[in-house]
Amino acid sequence: MDVIQGGIMLGAPNRYEARLAAAVVERFPAIERVRFCNSGTEANIMAISAARAITKRSKILAFREGYHGGVLTFAHGGSPLNLPFPFVFADYNDSAGAVALIKEQGDELAAVIVEPMMGGGGCIPATREFLQALRTATKETGALLIFDEVMTSRLDYRALHGAHEIFPDFVTLGKYIGGGASFGAFGGRADLVDRFDPALPGAFSHGGTFNNNILSMAAGFTGLTQVLTQEASRAINARGDRLREAMNVSLERHGIEGIVIGRGSLMNLHFVRGPVDTPARLDDADPSVIALWHIEMLLRGYYVTPRGMLALSLPFGDAELDGFAAAFDDFLSSNLKILPRRTN
Template sequence: MSAAVQLRNSDLASAVAEAREAYVAARPASRALHERARQVMPGGNTRTVLVYSPFPTAMESGEGCYLRDIDGRDYLDLCGEYTAGLFGHSEKRIHDAVRAALGRGINLAAVGEAETSLASLVCGRFPSVELVRFTNSGTEANLMALTAARAFTGRDTVMAFRGGYHGGVLLFPLSGTNPATVPFPFVMADYNDIEGAVSVIRENADRLAAVIVEPMLGSGGCIPARLEFLAALRKATAEVGAVLIFDEVMTSRMSGGGLQQRLGVTPDMTTLGKYMAGGMSFGAFGGRGEIMGLFDGRIAHAGTFNNNVLSMAAGNVALGKIFTAEAAETLFDRGEAMRARLNDILARAGTVMHFTGIGSMATAQFRAGPIERPAPPTPEEEALRELFFFDMLASGIYLAKRGMIALSLPVGEAELDRLAAAVADFAEARAGLLPRA
């Protein structure tokens, strides 16, 4: 390692240490809460993605696209609850729908009109969804979709992609395995690698039940799939009789009918979740009638809260009245413009730092593009990502620790101007630490 690189890494470590110290000093209440939480919850939390060193910021309230933490600090919310917070924190029509549902009784232990109307909305929007069933999360939706594919094909093996994430028990790290992942027989391939993926499909043709793929990696870094890659998966799975599942839990916001509609590639099944019940717990899986028909007697699908009245009521308003196809298109265009603006700022600053993504989702990257698949981060990249996160918090902007942005509908031009200014300030203030173009 050259002396210049050694000095730069030393300076980077010092900058991160200083940012951490400032972070701790500004959040005594969050620190105290974390210490109490550790006494009753392992790690001091019940949701791993929200935790980071030295301790996570605890939020007290939200309004519109803004948050306030328990130390009284305000933030522009660009985390967007990892895409679930599409409607912000105070959409009156959703609040009214939830209050009305509460007034009619919470746990009715019966079917109701709201679930049929929400199912009709979902089936009417997504090209691949002829029939649909609801769950409580995207994780459950993916588990049930894979279960259906295995039963439909009479095969057992699932193909997934390194760096992909399909829920808390369907996590596929770049190397090794995750001990929480369900013990289905898995075969792996690299994202956007057409030749490699098709080869794995054909090699496992006699035992392959399903291929599950995100049309854009979410937690894997907002890396879009190339159209040719998805088209090749569509063709190869059809040839061997495997079920192609698009995990659109995150990407369904990319048009009125999801990314599948925008790209013109129709899978056999689709999984959904996140924002679709207006911020209430929600998941859904659907697809071809002959596959989904297995749930009409052959496969049992239980779940106390699958059709809970709050999610059903909020979902009808969220999809039926607010997030129309026109609203989805407007949000998509706003996100495309945002990412182009941020990347122009960074390019003019002379750094390879840039944002990947599609539409209203983006993730900060600290290596040269184009990036087609996730790769293990270098220690320098990890340090820069942490520094960016702390600097954004210091600027009053809250985003995911991994550098992901998910726009919500209340985010307007003033908020995007604020983000652009903060990124420009970061590029200028940290110019000596950022990798150069």
């Protein structure tokens, strides 16, 4: 209340942004400097644009079926609204193919952008070997590596780059780190982000009236330091792992052709045969089955996304886990005649 009464948009630096910046740098090991913006989409645009300006190269490597924001959407062949960056595409979790493409592009490739676990693409975790291959190849060719952790930074207290101990050049953040208010951020190596320091000659300009709005800065600092503590992060992600296991046990017991994949508090149900390590494995999924699940879970009092994704929130406790798992099991048993069945 004190923050709101003092004014939420003053158009000048404030103590709240300094506190949040320090908390972000302390928590996420690849972020030595950080700049705030208003959304994950904007954070990715800024990271990509900075990479192109710094390297003086043009091309960006992304991964098929990936999602990095409303104008960086690569599912189903991409969106006509996408920004006109010169993109080249590789297949997710295909280390050999991605490395070959990085080397082939050579000094034309400015950056590689990747989620350490595909979020909108189906909650497909990247293997550590795949991420390490990207890190090694980009270092060799001089391209910059961008980890889009807008979604995945919630999956470990140190984000997934910290969990894997693979450190990209840029990291992008968003969503929950604003404490419920609009938020985005991009950060990374000090020598790269320092290019935005207005005290330095030739600095990149980065304006934005709401970039450091006091509501996001104060709420973000409180949420990051007092709510999403290390203990809370471990608890919600462990609970997500238990829910995913329970759902897969139900699918197995009922003989349903399906799998729940993901990590920690983010997961996605797919009515396909597992394992799923690349989006191509999802091409044959019947969308009407997921649509049925979406409606039937709503009728049971649980909201799931129409694409089958679940994102657990901190109030989701053991009682909610048991209730959801029971509702899911009931959905399966009530629809055995129309759900895809395992053949062996």
